[in-house]
Amino acid sequence: MAVKTRENPMDTGKDIITNKSKNEIFASCSFSSIGLHPTLCEQLRERLGFEVPTQVQAQAIPTILSGRHVLVNAATGTGKTVAYLAPVIHHLQNYNPRIQRSDGTFALVLVPTRELCMQVYEILQKILHRFHWIVPGYIMGGENRSKEKARLRKGISILVATPGRLLDHLKNTTSFLHTNLRWIIFDEADMILELGFGKEIEEILDILGSRQHDSTSMNNSASSVSEFPRQNLLLSATLNEKVNHLAKISLENPVMVGLEDKRMQPISSPEDLGSAGSDMHDMGQPLKITSPSAGDYILPAQLIQRYVKVPCNLRLAVLLSILKHLLEREASSKIVVFFSTCDAVDFHYSLLSKFQYSQPEAEVKQMFLKCKTFRLHGNMKQEDRRITFQAFKAEKFALLFSTDVAARGLDFPKVKCIIQYDSPGEATEYVHRVGRTARLGQKGVALLFLQPVEMDYLQHLEKHGVPLTDYPLLKVLDGFSSYVQKHHRKKFIFIESHPWVLSLQKALEAFILAESNMKELAKNAFCSWVRAYTAHRGELKTIFMVKKLHLGHVAKSFALKEQPSLVGKSFQKETKKRKRNEKQKGLSKKRKVISKT
Numbered sequence: 001m002a003v004k005t006r007e008n009p010m011d012t013g014k015d016i017i018t019n020k021s022k023n024e025i026f027a028s029c030s031f032s033s034i035g036l037h038p039t040l041c042e043q044l045r046e047r048l049g050f051e052v053p054t055q056v057q058a059q060a061i062p063t064i065l066s067g068r069h070v071l072v073n074a075a076t077g078t079g080k081t082v083a084y085l086a087p088v089i090h091h092l093q094n095y096n097p098r099i100q101r102s103d104g105t106f107a108l109v110l111v112p113t114r115e116l117c118m119q120v121y122e123i124l125q126k127i128l129h130r131f132h133w134i135v136p137g138y139i140m141g142g143e144n145r146s147k148e149k150a151r152l153r154k155g156i157s158i159l160v161a162t163p164g165r166l167l168d169h170l171k172n173t174t175s176f177l178h179t180n181l182r183w184i185i186f187d188e189a190d191m192i193l194e195l196g197f198g199k200e201i202e203e204i205l206d207i208l209g210s211r212q213h214d215s216t217s218m219n220n221s222a223s224s225v226s227e228f229p230r231q232n233l234l235l236s237a238t239l240n241e242k243v244n245h246l247a248k249i250s251l252e253n254p255v256m257v258g259l260e261d262k263r264m265q266p267i268s269s270p271e272d273l274g275s276a277g278s279d280m281h282d283m284g285q286p287l288k289i290t291s292p293s294a295g296d297y298i299l300p301a302q303l304i305q306r307y308v309k310v311p312c313n314l315r316l317a318v319l320l321s322i323l324k325h326l327l328e329r330e331a332s333s334k335i336v337v338f339f340s341t342c343d344a345v346d347f348h349y350s351l352l353s354k355f356q357y358s359q360p361e362a363e364v365k366q367m368f369l370k371c372k373t374f375r376l377h378g379n380m381k382q383e384d385r386r387i388t389f390q391a392f393k394a395e396k397f398a399l400l401f402s403t404d405v406a407a408r409g410l411d412f413p414k415v416k417c418i419i420q421y422d423s424p425g426e427a428t429e430y431v432h433r434v435g436r437t438a439r440l441g442q443k444g445v446a447l448l449f450l451q452p453v454e455m456d457y458l459q460h461l462e463k464h465g466v467p468l469t470d471y472p473l474l475k476v477l478d479g480f481s482s483y484v485q486k487h488h489r490k491k492f493i494f495i496e497s498h499p500w501v502l503s504l505q506k507a508l509e510a511f512i513l514a515e516s517n518m519k520e521l522a523k524n525a526f527c528s529w530v531r532a533y534t535a536h537r538g539e540l541k542t543i544f545m546v547k548k549l550h551l552g553h554v555a556k557s558f559a560l561k562e563q564p565s566l567v568g569k570s571f572q573k574e575t576k577k578r579k580r581n582e583k584q585k586g587l588s589k590k591r592k593v594i595s596k597t
């Protein structure tokens with residue numbers, strides 16, 4: 001099938017998978033030829049519509065079936081979930097006599113966020129349709145503990161969990177039976193650590209008797225209760241050096257799937273592997289994963305990646321213009337916009353739910369965007385998070401405003417465009433955010449907003465093999481208004497003087513001024529935005545520097561005419577308090593900002 005030529009700079013083409021990308025994504029074998037039970041293959045076909053395995057599934061499934069510990073590194077949207085679920089189900093449905101609920105938990109899938117927990121559980125439910133004796137279940141932060149206890153007491157064969165809640169039940173739910181545990185799977189392994197769950201994971205492995213020790217095999221521990229040896233799996237699109245310690249304490253002689261040789265280095269000293277310092281073997285060779293460098297992050301080949309350089313004070317007007325452009329050009333578009341804070345999500349969500357606009361001289365005001373808008377962040381009630389997650393999945397034409405809770409693992413069908421309005425920070429997070437589109441060979445576009453003072457971030461991304469091209473913003477803005485053409489025949493070469501943007505900015509400021517609750521939301525969003533900006537780490541601190549910003553212009557990006565006066569002493573006091581709290585609790589900045597799993 002030929003790929004459509006693109007006229008619209010953000011046109012993602014039809015929802016087609018080209019023959020070329022089909023060959024890159026899918027393997028030329030069948031699920032049964034890689035060892036899966038015929039009924040399971042049928043379930044994959046009937047319930048999920050999977051005819052043949054993806055490349056990563058074709059590599060990982062036989063290796064996992066063989067019982068080896070495995071590290072899987074493959075691009076976003078390539079089918080890692082079924083790559084680990086299918087072998088587990090294959091073995092479990094084969095047990096003779098059949099497993100029962102009273103046997104407790106056999107497999108544990110650890111995930112970093114609640115939405116991912118629900119997603120994996122839903123996939124399990126589908127595949128297990130014909131294997132009714134294998135019971136799936138989930139436990140996660142925000143849910144009712146007593147109900148979870150009751151479910152655990154009855155028995156859950158394959159349990160999906162967020163780490164904090166799992167540890168809680170391991171310590172406090174005596175009826176939680178896990179003596180038959182055979183598999184521990186870390187999905188998005190690097191994120192689990194990034195969120196500061198390292199200590200919890202070590203405790204979990206200790207309690208479950210699945211921690212590797214220097215001289216003892218795990219078969220000497222609690223796992224010996226089970227008749228089968230333990231098998232642990234670590235997966236992510238961005239396995240990096242941070243997972244070395246986790247790999248060391250949880251995997252024994254692991255096989256690497258998708259990690260090129262250049263990413264593996266012999267261990268020269270015990271410190272190479274982190275605090276506990278021991279070795280990890282693959283065929284006798286102690287190895288560790290090195291930091292990713294140029295070209296190491298695998299991004300979907302068909303993903304179009306662009307950046308847009310926007311002066312700070314016009315960011316909001318430009319965001320709204322681009323959204324309008326995209327949604328009006330493509331009648332079935334789904335777009336995800338990433339923000340750095342919950343307050344920013346709330347502000348932009350409320351703004352777009354209410355903001356009406358008419359071009360100068362036009363008589364009737366209309367909603368600026370006529371599109372269903374959703375929001376998702378860690379400060380929302382659990383039930384609202386669940387409703388949003390399900391609703392956005394089902395929609396064909398919708399916008400989602402989110403923090404990084406949606407960045408990892410979530411599989412929203414038919415998302416055509418990802419906009420990173422606030423920069424992601426680490427290149428790893430860039431990779432996962434953009435990975436919500438262009439899944440499984442589908443087309444997709446990613447757009448990154450940068451301010452003129454932040455342009456060095458492009459080099460940071462390029463170092464990791466992520467090259468971006470310029471987005472033709474002026475062309476998009478010019479295409480907008482009859483007003484522009486009627487009153488100004490000259491061509492505009494600066495965004496700062498573009499009549500469409502200026503008129504929109506004016507209207508936004510007037511709207512915020514007139515709506516007191518919106519003004520409050522804008523102020524809160526402004527303050528947390530600045531706080532989040534100061535939280536960039538390492539090398540990124542030199543790119544995203546608050547002191548390089550004009551805070552009055554930042555205020556304009558929340559449609560505030562003036563910089564809120566509360567920023568100053570109270571902001572500094574709050575920042576100091578936050579740092580003190582973080583130090584005391586030993587939490588990573590990120591975990592606090594991102595989510596309450």
Ligand SMILES: Nc1ncnc2c1ncn2[C@@H]1O[C@H](COP(=O)(O)OP(=O)(O)OP(=O)(O)O)[C@@H](O)[C@H]1O
Nearest residue numbers: 050052053054076077078079080081237409411440
């Ligand atoms: N063999 C297959 N045939 C058809 N579709 C598949 C197959 N395997 C997976 N998919 C689909 O591909 C999409 C991506 O799968 P999945 O979410 O497992 O990817 P992933 O590699 O885990 O992505 P991420 O790194 O973002 O978590 C899903 O919609 C899934 O249903």
